Amino acid sequence: MxxxxxxxxxxxxxxxxxxxxxxxxxxxxxxxxxxxxxxxxxxxxxxxxxxxxxxxxxxxxxxxxxxxxxxxxxxxxxxxxxxxxxxxxxxxxxxxxxxxxxxxxxxxxxxxxxxxxxxxxxxxxxxxxxxxxxxxxxxxxxxxxxxxxxxxxxxxxxxxxxxxxxxxxxxxxxxxxxxxxxxxxxxxxxxxxxxxxxxxxxxxxxxxxxxxxxxxxxxxxxxxxxxxxxxxxxxxxxxxxxxxxxxxxxxxxxxxxxxxxxxxxxxxxxxxxxxxxxxxxxxxxxxxxxxxxxxxxxxxxxxxxxxxxxxIDVMIGWTREEANFGFALDPGYAAADREQVTARIAETFGADAAPGVYAAYERARPGARPVHVLMDLITDELFRVPAVRLAEARAASGRPVWAYQFDLPTPAHGGRLGAAHCLELPFVFANFDQWAHAPFVTGLAPAVRDGLAQTMHRAWIAFARTGDPNHADMPAWDPYDREWRTTMRFDSAVTAVGDLAGDSRRLHGAGV
Known part of the structure; x- marks a missing residue:
């Protein structure tokens, strides 16, 4: 029947x-x-x-x-x-x-x-x-x-x-x-x-x-x-x-x-x-x-x-501390010393430049230990700088992108994860009830958490509907261009920032 x-x-x-x-x-x-x-x-x-x-x-x-x-x-x-x-x-x-x-x-x-x-x-x-x-x-x-x-x-x-x-x-x-x-x-x-x-x-x-x-x-x-x-x-x-x-x-x-x-x-x-x-x-x-x-x-x-x-329309983004996901809780990396991290930097920048690059990362994060320098380097190499390179190239060709950085840190694990890889996911989906098993959402303040989730969730909806992520309950979000390099910063306060990844961009030679 x-x-x-x-x-x-x-x-x-x-x-x-x-x-x-x-x-x-x-x-x-x-x-x-x-x-x-x-x-x-x-x-x-x-x-x-x-x-x-x-x-x-x-x-x-x-x-x-x-x-x-x-x-x-x-x-x-x-x-x-x-x-x-x-x-x-x-x-x-x-x-x-x-x-x-x-x-x-x-x-x-x-x-x-x-x-x-x-x-x-x-x-x-x-x-x-x-x-x-x-x-x-x-x-x-x-x-x-x-x-x-x-x-x-x-x-x-x-x-x-x-x-x-x-x-x-x-x-x-x-x-x-x-x-x-x-x-x-x-x-x-x-x-x-x-x-x-x-x-x-x-x-x-x-x-x-x-x-x-x-x-x-x-x-x-x-x-x-x-x-x-x-x-x-x-x-x-x-x-x-x-x-x-x-x-x-x-x-x-x-x-x-x-x-x-x-x-x-x-x-x-x-x-x-x-x-x-x-x-x-x-x-x-x-x-x-x-x-x-x-x-x-x-x-x-x-x-x-x-x-x-x-x-096609492009939105691209990264989290502020992507690499913390895989390295911040590892005791072996926590014990890394300056020489080990400098040697790792030399793989990318060469032995002569490595000490200066280490110092640049150290200045960007006051009080940084070697593991922090390493995680920031990996974040830049694997995620942030290549994304910025794409935004720079698209902007130069007249095909700009909408760029963002997720900045809200999680207090889980004593704050060691920061704004780690994957942390934006429950905010984008606005379904924290489905993430209760995930340790990295532990301790997020509900009011901040839910407010940011609604802002991001609605931006993703707007982009999927029209190709423009803007909506009434967030600051104006302009596409990334070579003049202002606008990047939306998703944190407890949502702010459009010019050249948010500028230090990393200049250090790695991504754009002028």
């Missing part, structure tokens, strides 16, 4: 089959909607393939499995965890939140989670799109895609992949984007008004997507939260050592043998690759996107400076 919409469920008919979603908090939600075929068996490490569809009405009221990833019971002292069971290779699904599955053609906001290329899920309650759908009259979509060894291991030319195409994660995200463009009208969305947003690795993904020829004309604007544009992405030859090390850690000699292993064995080898690739004073990245010349032809940041992607 045919189902009809009711107070606790809603229906959508698609070419692939019918979906039965739930109504939660006055918002229609469709979970675990497949956008591509399960990437299992011979499809492991291969580009996404179309989903065959289903018969009857598919239940879309419960989350599907997240992408396989390392998991530690009890989480971590910053986020409290960034992905939880169940995990499965059959994970290529979307979650969709909409005010109504009607013909209203609302703006669409697509969320790509981060997680250092090894963790995370679009199904995490943290990333629920309910607030955006309800508060912004938007259709919000979150994406699950392959991560870790299943998404980022470069396997090189092999049977069925003779060209040596890499980046399965990117093929997943492209498949999701094209699925959304083709079907979102059935969920009340406008396929001609799509904003893609992501944080950290998800922001790098967002830029990568924007540069793909197949995505041109599909993405209208992007929001880049803490993109690690300072990463040096390897080509196939440079990636070969990582692949060889992973094969050894997994106990096999060939990719064909690796394909036969169950995915938990791949997660076991991932821990070993962390150790093999770790470098003192650098953010750990055992897996990276590969500039293979096929799926990714250049560094993702270049996509926003050349070609069709230069015409």
């Amino acid at each position: 045919a189902l009809t919409p009711g107070p606790d469920h809603t229906l959508v008919a698609l070419p692939a089959g019918r979906l039965r979603g739930a109504v939660e908090g006055g918002v229609a939600v469709f979970r675990a909607v497949p956008y591509a075929a399960p990437p299992v068996g011979d499809l492991r490490w291969r580009p996404s393939q179309p989903h065959p569809g289903w018969t009857g009405t598919r239940d879309a009221t419960a989350d599907g499995p997240s992408a396989p990833q390392p998991y530690v019971e009890g989480g971590d002292p910053v986020l409290g965890g960034h992905g939880s069971p169940p995990f499965d290779e059959d994970c290529l699904t979307l979650n969709i939140w909409t005010p109504a599955a009607d013909e209203a053609r609302r703006p669409v906001l697509v969320w790509i989670h981060g997680g250092g290329f090894v963790s995370g899920s679009g199904s995490l309650p943290n990333y629920s799109g309910e607030t955006f759908a309800r508060d912004g009259d938007l259709v919000m979509v979150s994406v699950n895609y392959r991560i870790g060894p299943l998404g980022y291991l470069y396997t090189g030319p092999e049977e069925g992949n003779s060209e040596g195409a890499g980046n399965p994660w990117l093929s997943d995200q492209l498949a999701a984007l094209l699925w959304i463009a083709a079907h979102i009208a059935s969920f009340g969305g406008d396929p001609e008004n799509i904003t893609v947003a992501g944080q950290s690795g998800g922001a790098l993904s967002t830029a990568s997507l924007a540069g793909l020829p197949e995505a041109q004309g599909v993405i209208k604007r992007v929001i880049l939260q803490s993109p690690p544009f300072g990463l040096d992405l390897p080509g196939p030859d440079a990636y070969a050592d990582r692949t060889s090390a992973f094969l050894e850690l997994a106990g096999v000699k060939t990719v064909a043998e690796l394909r036969e292993l169950p995915w938990p064995a791949l997660m076991g080898a991932t821990g070993g690759l962390f150790a093999r690739t770790a470098r003192w004073g650098h953010w750990p990245t055992p897996f990276l996107p590969v500039v293979d010349g096929i799926t990714l032809t250049r560094h993702p940041v270049e996509a926003l400076l050349h070609g069709a992607a230069t015409g």
Whole structure:
């Protein structure tokens, strides 16, 4: 018997089959909607393939499995965890939140989670799109895609992949984007008004997507939260050592043998690759996107400076103390001395310049210990300065961006985290009830917390709707230009500041 919409469920008919979603908090939600075929068996490490569809009405009221990833019971002292069971290779699904599955053609906001290329899920309650759908009259979509060894291991030319195409994660995200463009009208969305947003690795993904020829004309604007544009992405030859090390850690000699292993064995080898690739004073990245010349032809940041992607609207930002996320609570780094940090600086600036650079960072943070200098250096190298370089280049070409810095520190862990990587996320989503498990939100003053969250949440909504983040309850926010370099400072008091990152910009030679 045919189902009809009711107070606790809603229906959508698609070419692939019918979906039965739930109504939660006055918002229609469709979970675990497949956008591509399960990437299992011979499809492991291969580009996404179309989903065959289903018969009857598919239940879309419960989350599907997240992408396989390392998991530690009890989480971590910053986020409290960034992905939880169940995990499965059959994970290529979307979650969709909409005010109504009607013909209203609302703006669409697509969320790509981060997680250092090894963790995370679009199904995490943290990333629920309910607030955006309800508060912004938007259709919000979150994406699950392959991560870790299943998404980022470069396997090189092999049977069925003779060209040596890499980046399965990117093929997943492209498949999701094209699925959304083709079907979102059935969920009340406008396929001609799509904003893609992501944080950290998800922001790098967002830029990568924007540069793909197949995505041109599909993405209208992007929001880049803490993109690690300072990463040096390897080509196939440079990636070969990582692949060889992973094969050894997994106990096999060939990719064909690796394909036969169950995915938990791949997660076991991932821990070993962390150790093999770790470098003192650098953010750990055992897996990276590969500039293979096929799926990714250049560094993702270049996509926003050349070609069709230069015409899209861009918002970009960073947190004041990004690197505190990974280094502030580590006793080994806390014990670092001036000589160690100066040697790390020399890797970037050269031995002769390193003492002067150390002194410059020391002046910028009175009372700084060596670990503070190190964290500020890493923040600049990986996040802040590359973002400013992009803003400078876009402004010079007449394609300015909206730039921001998140400054509100958390009192958690005695204040050692400061305004760390990821801390802006609960403010952007304005859903602190979904972040109660995360230690880094502990101690935030509710009045300050909630006021800043509403300011940021509404700015993200405004940008997704119109390409302009301004709204009535915040100071005027001008695009970044070469004269004023306006950057919105999100703190207990929200202020538009000229050249907020000026010290870092000048030190690293990012703009005149």
